[in-house]
Every structure is written in structure tokens, then in C-alpha cells.
Amino acid sequence: AQSVTQLDSQVPVFEEAPVELRCNYSSSVSVYLFWYVQYPNQGLQLLLKYLSGSTLVKGINGFEAEFNKSQTSFHLRKPSVHISDTAEYFCAVLPPGGADGLTFGKGTHLIIQP
């Protein structure tokens, strides 16, 4: 079984400042890793994914994440946030095979302050 821990339930950041949202996972097997974003009362949109290869993954809207196998982490970063980045961010893992459901963390609410 897999589990995902998002260490911060809420992260307030000033506009144009950098941000890091933390994600750690636990699994007895290799997993694929994802970050999704959810705007209020909407579905989830994929930001980026790590399946294999380079540990630094670039996604949409200027976000990137780095996979660290030894620390079982997949932290999300953005060098300069905008007010429109205010949303809920979810880290998720998927076991090999790909057909089963995602295991999600509880989410981090990113609050951008003007």
C-alpha cells in the first residue's frame, strides 16, 4: 500500500515570492508521482508528473518538481507566484501498472497575498 503526506495544510506567500509545497510518500514499490491543482468548486488539473528519467520535472504555469528517491519526496516549486496561483494543490502516487486509482495527499492550500 502507498501513502502520501503533504506536510503543510496551508501556505501563505506574497505575490512574486518563491514557493515550495512539500510532498513525501511511502511505498514498498516504485511509484509514479503527480501534482494536481484544484480551483474552488472545480475538478483537478494535472500540473506535472514523474514516471522515470530526469528527476527534475517541469509542468504547466511555471511549476516544477524534483523527485528525490532517497528522501521519498516530490516537492513542488515555483520561483515567482501570481495571485492566480491561489488554489488547492494535491500530490498523488500511482502504483506500477497504471490502471488502479491514485492515492492522494490531503492537499495544501496555497494562499497568495498581494
Next chain:
Amino acid sequence: DGGITQSPKYLFRKEGQNVTLSCEQNLNHDAMYWYRQDPGQGLRLIYYSQIVNDFQKGDIAEGYSVSREKKESFPLTVTSAQKNPTAFYLCASSMSRSYEQYFGPGTRLTVT
């Protein structure tokens, strides 16, 4: 325009009534999923289906039922046996050998 549609966006029911949530996709995806979202809890898997006429229970299947008679459709029924049905329900789909899941806009169910 390809995507996943869920209807209705808001649904209200009285306690003790069964209710069915709709999920339709035109992405030609083989796999479909239902998740439940509660505040501060993330998303939890209810059921998933990899092919027509086959589906598997997820982590919180009790009190729910599904069917997969068509590739495009994966309706979820919330039965009266579900003890706390008020939640935001999200449907997703993916290609069978792809790992990216696409999500619908969700249905917010309120049971009183």
C-alpha cells in the same frame, strides 16, 4: 471538444434516498474512476473500472454501487447505506496504459 462531463453540478437529496451521479467521457479512455473529496481529507477512491462490464472496489466502496455498460459512461449510485454521503464527488478517466488521469468538474451532493 473532448472531456469528462458530470451532472448535475449540485444535487440535494433527503436521507434514505438512493441517488445516481452521472459521468460521461468522450476521450475514448478505457479506465474510469470515482473519487470522494471531503474538506481537509484529499481524495479517496470509491470504485474504478478498467473495461466495460468490469469494475473493482476502491478504498471506501461501502454504501456505493457502479455500473459500466458502455465505455463512455460510469454512473455512481450513492445508496441509503452510505452513512455520510454529503461530499464532493469527482469522476476521472485514463487510457488503460497511460498514467495520467483526467478529471471531470465534480458533483457536490448534499443529503439532509
